[in-house]
Amino acid sequence: MTKWTRAPAALLLALACATTAGILAPDTTLSPGQSISSDNGRYLLVMQGDGNLVYYRTTDWAARWHSHTYGNPGAFAPMQGDGNLVVYTGAGTPVWNSQTSGNPGAYLAAQDDGNLVIYGSGRALWNIGADVVIGDPQLAGDVVGRDLAISGLGSLGHTGMFDGSSVVEVLDEGSNAILYESLASFKARSAYWGTASPNNPNHLLNKCFKTACLQPADFEDIGARMALVKRAFQAYLIGADYTYGQHYTSAQPMVWGRVAQRGLYRCDTFIINVYEKTADDEGTGSIYPVPQLWLDRNRDLKSDVILPSKLFDKMKGWN
Numbered sequence: 001m002t003k004w005t006r007a008p009a010a011l012l013l014a015l016a017c018a019t020t021a022g023i024l025a026p027d028t029t030l031s032p033g034q035s036i037s038s039d040n041g042r043y044l045l046v047m048q049g050d051g052n053l054v055y056y057r058t059t060d061w062a063a064r065w066h067s068h069t070y071g072n073p074g075a076f077a078p079m080q081g082d083g084n085l086v087v088y089t090g091a092g093t094p095v096w097n098s099q100t101s102g103n104p105g106a107y108l109a110a111q112d113d114g115n116l117v118i119y120g121s122g123r124a125l126w127n128i129g130a131d132v133v134i135g136d137p138q139l140a141g142d143v144v145g146r147d148l149a150i151s152g153l154g155s156l157g158h159t160g161m162f163d164g165s166s167v168v169e170v171l172d173e174g175s176n177a178i179l180y181e182s183l184a185s186f187k188a189r190s191a192y193w194g195t196a197s198p199n200n201p202n203h204l205l206n207k208c209f210k211t212a213c214l215q216p217a218d219f220e221d222i223g224a225r226m227a228l229v230k231r232a233f234q235a236y237l238i239g240a241d242y243t244y245g246q247h248y249t250s251a252q253p254m255v256w257g258r259v260a261q262r263g264l265y266r267c268d269t270f271i272i273n274v275y276e277k278t279a280d281d282e283g284t285g286s287i288y289p290v291p292q293l294w295l296d297r298n299r300d301l302k303s304d305v306i307l308p309s310k311l312f313d314k315m316k317g318w319n
Contacts, residue, residue, distance in 0.1 A: 022036060022037070022038065022039055022109060022110060023036065023107055023108065023109055023110075024036050024045075024079040024085075024107060024108040024109075025079065025107050026079055026080070026081050026083075026104070026105055026106065026107055027078070027079070027080070027081045028078070028079055029076055029077065029078040029079070030045070030046075030047035030053070030076065030077040030078075031047060031076050032047055032048070032049045032073075032074060032075070032076065033046075033047065033048075033049060034046075034047055035047065036108075036110050037058075037110060038110045038111055038112045038114075039112055040112040040182065040184040041058060042057060042058055042059060042112065042114070042184065043055060043056065043057055043058065043064070043110050043111070043112075043114050043116075043131070044056045044058050044110070045108075045110050045116060047075070047076060047077050048070070049073055049074075050070045050071065050072070050073055051069050051070055051071060051072025051073055051074070051075035051087070051089065051095075052066050052067060052068070052069050052070035052072075052075075053066060053067040053069060053075075053077050053087050053096070054066040054067075055110070055116050055128070057114065057131060064114060064116070064128065064131060065116060065128045067087050067095075067096040068096065069087045069095045069096050072087075072089045072090070072095060073090065074089065074090025075087055075088060075089050075090060075095070076088055076090070079106075079107060079108050079118075080101070081104055081105075082101045082102065082103070082104055083100045083101055083102060083103030083104055083105070083106035083118070083120050083125065084097050084098055084099070084100050084101035084103075085097065085098040085100065085108055085118060085126075086098075098118055098125075098126045099126070100118050100120065100125040100126050103118075103120035103121065103125055105120060105121075106118050106119060106120030106121075106125060107119060107120075111130075112182070112184065113130040113131060114130050114131025114133070115127050115128060115129060115130045115131070116128045135192070135194035135195055136183065136194075136195060137162035137183070137195045137197065138195075138197065139162070139164075139197060139200075139225065140162065140163055140164040140225045140226065140228060140229050141161065141162070141198065141200050141224075141225045141228040141229070142161070142162040142195050142196065142197045142198070143159055143160070143161055143162070143195070143196045143197075143198065143271060143311070143312060143315050144159065144160050144161075144162055144167060144183070144186060144187075144192075144193070144194070144195050144196075145157050145158065145159045145160075145192075145193035145194070145195075145196070145308065145309075145312040146158055146186065146187065146189060146190045146191060146192045146193055147190040147191040147193075148190070148308070149189050149190040155309060156307060156308060156309055157193065157307070157308035157309040157312060158189075158190070158267050158308055159267050159268055159271055159308045159311055159312055160186055160267065160271075161228065161232060161271055161274060162183065162195070163180075163228075163229045163232060163233075164229065166180045166181065166182060166183070167180070167181055167182070167183055167185075167186045168180050168232045168233075168236065169181070169186070169267055169270070170240065170242065170265045170266055170267045170269075170270040171242070171267070172242040175239075176236070176239045176240060177240045177241055177242040177263075177265060177270075178232070178235055178236040178239070178240050178251075178263070178265070178270065180236070193312060196312050196313075196315035196316040196318070196319070197319055198297075198315045198318040198319070199318050199319055200224055200225055200228075200278070200294075201224060201291045201293070201294050202223045202224050202225050203223070203224050203278075203288065203289070203290055203291055203294070204221055204222070204223060204224075204288045205221070205222055205223070205224060205227050205277075205278060205288060206219055206220070206221050206222075206287050206288060207219060207220065207222065207227060207230075207231075207277060208220070208253065209222075209227075209230035209231060209233070209234045210234065210253060211234065211237050211238055211253050211254065211260055212253055212254040212255075212260070213253045213254070213255050214254070214255065214256060224278040224294075227277055227278050228274055228275065228277070228278060231273075231274045231277040231278075232270075232274050234251070234253065235250075235251035235263050235270070235273070235274070238251040238252070238253060238260050238261070238262060238263065239251065239262045239263070240262055240263030240264060240265050240270070241262060241263070241264050241265075242264075242265070242266065243264050243265065243266055243269075244266060245266070246266070246268075246269060246305070246306040246307075247269075248263070248264055248265050248266070248269035248270070248272070248273060249261070249262075249263055249264035249265075250263055250273050250276075251263030251273075267308055268306055268307065268308040268310075268311040269306060271311060272298075272301050272302060272306070272311070275298055275301070276298060278290075278294065278298075279294055279295050279297075279298035279299075280295060280298070280299075297318060300314065301314060
């Protein structure tokens with residue numbers, strides 16, 4: 001087992017000039033010592049010199065998957081034109097395959113979520129499943145935190161909300177304070193705290209998430225978790241300015257008699273405002289009943305001095 005559970009040091013040194021990003025295209029081959037990596041660099045598929053094809057998580061060099069073909073020095077792995085990924089010995093004998101032949105043009109992708117996938121005709125033909133990393137968000141509405149990237153103020157923290165694929169957050173950057181970035185980018189900026197998954201009830205809501213809410217057709221029935229995602233994107237489309245204070249202004253769509261209003265936020269008050277859309281909506285009640293526990297939790301977020309670290313700790317306490 002030691003031949004594949006961790007990447008050999010000599011192999012890691014050799015990869016500096018042998019790694020390509022993302023894709024193993026049809027009719028291309030991984031020869032011994034060659035590899036492909038996910039775009040974020042966290043996952044690496046290596047055709048090892050011992051004949052084993054191994055997919056590593058580079059943060060700890062644990063093997064997520066391997067072909068069980070070690071003991072075949074000189075083996076190579078072509079992504080064949082017929083759609084089959086095959087490991088051949090140096091003598092040309094197949095010792096493993098993905099059983100996806102009959103799909104010309106299929107290709108292999110090393111993904112940022114840790115999944116290793118063969119795609120053909122727009123669908124996944126074979127995959128190992130996404131990597132569930134302890135501390136990473138899994139559900140839309142999960143809140144992630146990290147140190148504030150300012151010397152001496154790191155413990156005050158910075159927070160963002162996971163929307164199922166990206167992190168939406170407020171930063172003092174550019175003309176719109178609301179920004180989207182990858183989870184990997186969020187984590188790379190400063191020390192990562194992990195995830196608060198606030199055990200949201202998924203009660204039904206009737207809300208408008210457009211930039212102009214002028215007629216009944218603009219409103220939709222939607223579950224609370226997806227409402228978080230849509231509210232964040234609505235505020236992003238309307239736009240917002242940054243403030244260092246804890247008092248905020250909600251980004252509001254155009255309605256009869258009122259033009260759209262840009263928001264005024266910092267990272268923690270933006271999340272509070274997004275969550276308000278699943279509770280009392282700043283004093284406007286829902287036509288559907290909202291769980292009292294959820295109303296109480298949302299109000300508790302504003303019950304004392306608001307800080308990113310306090311927000312994160314409170315939400316972790318809701319798990």
